[in-house]
Amino acid sequence: MVLMDFMVRKILITGGLGFIGSSLIASLKRQYADQIQITVLDNSSYGGLGQLASALGCAIRSDENSATVIDNVIVHHGDVTEQNTVQTLVDDADAIVHLAAQVSVPLSTQNPAQDFEQNVVGLFYVLDAARMSDRKPKIVFASSNAALGEVEQPVSEVSLPKPISPYGASKLASETFLQAFSHSYGMNHVALRFGNVFGPGSFSNTGVVAKFIRQALGGEVLEIYGDGAQTRDFIYMDDLVRSIEQAVFLDNTDFELFQISSGLETTVSEVVEKICQEFVKAGLQQPDVKYGEKRSGDIVRNVSDVSRAKDILNWHAKTSFDEGIAKTVQWFLDQQE
Numbered sequence: 001m002v003l004m005d006f007m008v009r010k011i012l013i014t015g016g017l018g019f020i021g022s023s024l025i026a027s028l029k030r031q032y033a034d035q036i037q038i039t040v041l042d043n044s045s046y047g048g049l050g051q052l053a054s055a056l057g058c059a060i061r062s063d064e065n066s067a068t069v070i071d072n073v074i075v076h077h078g079d080v081t082e083q084n085t086v087q088t089l090v091d092d093a094d095a096i097v098h099l100a101a102q103v104s105v106p107l108s109t110q111n112p113a114q115d116f117e118q119n120v121v122g123l124f125y126v127l128d129a130a131r132m133s134d135r136k137p138k139i140v141f142a143s144s145n146a147a148l149g150e151v152e153q154p155v156s157e158v159s160l161p162k163p164i165s166p167y168g169a170s171k172l173a174s175e176t177f178l179q180a181f182s183h184s185y186g187m188n189h190v191a192l193r194f195g196n197v198f199g200p201g202s203f204s205n206t207g208v209v210a211k212f213i214r215q216a217l218g219g220e221v222l223e224i225y226g227d228g229a230q231t232r233d234f235i236y237m238d239d240l241v242r243s244i245e246q247a248v249f250l251d252n253t254d255f256e257l258f259q260i261s262s263g264l265e266t267t268v269s270e271v272v273e274k275i276c277q278e279f280v281k282a283g284l285q286q287p288d289v290k291y292g293e294k295r296s297g298d299i300v301r302n303v304s305d306v307s308r309a310k311d312i313l314n315w316h317a318k319t320s321f322d323e324g325i326a327k328t329v330q331w332f333l334d335q336q337e
């Protein structure tokens with residue numbers, strides 16, 4: 001495939017060894033092969049070299065500069081809170097996809113200082129390094145609907161945010177810094193607020209889809225908290241990755257913020273029903289399901305208005321929930337062989 005924008009030759013992906021990063025890199029490699037040089041900065045606190053190697057279907061090799069190379073992707077082992085490392089890598093990037101983060105809402109509540117350090121300070125160092133770099137690279141930032149918290153549905157870019165966890169607050173703070181720096185220093189950063197991401201590669205992802213599939217494969221009873229009528233807006237990995245790629249190549253002149261989701265509500269009961277159907281189709285025993293106590297703090301509805309992403313980013317989700325679940329269950333089954 002021909003490169004869409006010849007200005008973007010070198011992409012730095014922080015957190016590139018994780019669930020989303022590995023899929024993004026595999027997709028960029030499929031489309032552009034070595035027309036784009038991809039560099040990863042990851043502290044391996046969650047993702048690992050194995051996840052990326054598996055997404056790329058390639059072996060891991062070390063090069064002489066003590067970085068690791070997988071299919072020409074250079075992986076630096078380091079932390080986004082190491083300012084000097086960040087500056088060196090940012091100086092050599094035309095664009096940055098910032099995925100590195102502490103991603104657990106419960107952990108952010110248990111240790112808000114660590115969440116702040118990893119998520120807000122980490123983003124700030126990347127942002128400030130981009131400001132000081134001659135190339136003035138665009139940052140595409142992985143935000144979340146958690147930045148909005150409990151607000152009227154559907155949520156959109158103009159919803160008034162009321163985050164209810166330190167993790168949500170860290171994402172909102174990061175968005176505001178990206179906006180302020182874009183305005184103050186003439187940069188064009190983009191924040192993408194992801195819904196509930198699911199898809200192949202979710203070995204240990206804590207999302208509800210991966211959790212239920214893992215439980216079902218382990219012969220466990222699938223426990224639905226409450227009556228199962230609570231809704232979420234699920235986004236399949238391939239669609240999510242396409243939104244990140246389009247944001248990297250978007251010809252914007254100022255800060256942009258987009259809701260990235262399917263725009264459709266799916267109940268948790270429907271998720272379980274669909275997974276059970278896929279198990280039966282695969283000739284496996286139908287998992288048992290039980291209804292447990294409603295969890296305090298669980299929001300009742302979550303759905304995004306995605307019209308802005310459609311109009312400006314020229315993006316919308318193409319994979320139906322049913323198709324995405326079928327592919328995800330199949331991926332988990334393939335891993336067992």
Ligand SMILES: NC(=O)c1ccc[n+]([C@@H]2O[C@H](COP(=O)([O-])OP(=O)(O)OC[C@H]3O[C@@H](n4cnc5c(N)ncnc54)[C@H](O)[C@@H]3O)[C@@H](O)[C@H]2O)c1
Nearest residue numbers: 015018019020042043045046047079080100101142144197
């Ligand atoms: N998966 C989802 O459903 C979802 C939804 C909304 C937003 N997001 C955001 O998308 C991004 C990627 O999420 P993911 O699902 O791939 O998570 P993940 O945990 O699989 O990947 C995050 C990666 O960042 C690395 N990392 C963490 N802290 C780091 C640090 N301080 N320095 C360097 N590397 C660090 C981890 O080792 C891991 O490889 C995160 O910012 C997350 O908040 C994810």
